[in-house]
Amino acid sequence: MNLKAEQKKKTEEINQILLDYLPKEGGREATLCAAMNYSVSVGGKRLRPMLLLESCKMFGGDVEAAKPFAAALEMIHTYSLVHDDLPAMDNDRYRRGQLTTHAKFGHAMGILAGDGLLNYAFEIMSEAVCVQGANAAKAMAILAKKAGVRGMIAGQTVDLELTGHATTTELLDYVNERKTAALLEASLMAGAALAGADEQTLSVLEQVGHFVGLAFQIKDDILDVTGDEAMLGKPLHSDEKNEKNTYVSLIGIERSNELVSEYSNRAVTLLESFEGPKEFLTKLLMSLAGREY
């Protein structure tokens, strides 16, 4: 299996799912919908919906039924980026080489498009739950919790609070666990929940997502120093510019790279305990540690 080719094909499939589920532009809400659609369409690796769908497949679930959750998950991820980019937050005008939503549509529309994406994600999932029942409700509850005030939003809050202040690897772990790992955990867990997986399985997948998330975030910090600006689609050294403490600034690049490998290996080892088809998922998770973009 060629990981890159397979990943590209799956990314395009997910882009199509997103197009199917995003609100159609038109009427008086045209600008709002355009801002939402722009935010989602400017790219990204679609890693979270990909993990959700692959996890669902691994446990023999119905991919068709998982599609609304894949779309909702990417909308939640996207809203968090749109709001993080706002002037009062990280104040970024570019992401993935494109203007951020507020830079293109104005500050107010940046707030509203983010709100719209978060609400729309739950609108889509609620409708799916009405049709699909218990497993879907469980998947939605997982996503809601991991995206919430003890999860992703807590991570962004503490990340902002730490900016410009001295920190420790413990505090960075707190942020990384919530800001990055929480939604990856949710991806794997929700996909499995849709397939009817039990609590024990969900708990192992939570750990897989946890280690993948930490590896992914530390790698992100490393790439901010050593990466290729054109491939990343954003300026290097943004952490330094924003006075953000990272693993690189705290323990150096070499030890950071070691941690990325260690966490990735732990994630893949845990994944091996499952019997379903998982070749692509395993390779994808491994590649996160080696990614150069």
Next chain:
Amino acid sequence: MNLKAEQKKKTEEINQILLDYLPKEGGREATLCAAMNYSVSVGGKRLRPMLLLESCKMFGGDVEAAKPFAAALEMIHTYSLVHDDLPAMDNDRYRRGQLTTHAKFGHAMGILAGDGLLNYAFEIMSEAVCVQGANAAKAMAILAKKAGVRGMIAGQTVDLELTGHATTTELLDYVNERKTAALLEASLMAGAALAGADEQTLSVLEQVGHFVGLAFQIKDDILDVTGDEAMLGKPLHSDEKNEKNTYVSLIGIERSNELVSEYSNRAVTLLESFEGPKEFLTKLLMSLAGREY
């Protein structure tokens, strides 16, 4: 029945429900949770959860099971106020005589507290759906849709777009239907859905909420000109200051007052078709047209 005394008692009951469901402050998320709790606790008439609970009772539903939805609904309403007050939106530093969330906790925390409340609302409802099943899923789907990009968020978007521009009563109706009526419709419909009401019933309740919402919003515009600043807890003439077109500026106070009465009467007439206990609900809806605060 003394409406004011009964309303006060029910408001206190709802305040207790909110306290039960709001996140406990503490840990590293203390500031975030404090900002969320502050936003919700600074008051308000709790009209939406009150309508939800009364509607649920009218159709013989279980009030205990409706409590998480009442709490979630007030959180959604509150998040919309917190974000509307932001500098990039209406830029209000006071609401109900208190500092707005961003004025007290900073701009970034205003965004995050709003995000937190919206997400937490769906977290609470998702958990309830996992326990309660189909009726709860239906209630959540109603709230999600009415709060969303074809509902409340669309209203706020177009309201912002219209500010400073000439408008018509048709455009004002578009905004009022979405920004104000949509969540009132959702309150009545979700309460009934929790009690297992059928689609026909939900459709009538949607109309009730529609007329109540229009009456309420036009009354709000009137009070901005003729009200008592101390009782309103906010400065008068904010619409004029913000160059907002209102019913008052378009058709005058007298005709606006007539419309409030007309819409309120239509709402109450529709409500009379239902047989369950509704004395308090009816009086409450009637009072909306006569409120002086």
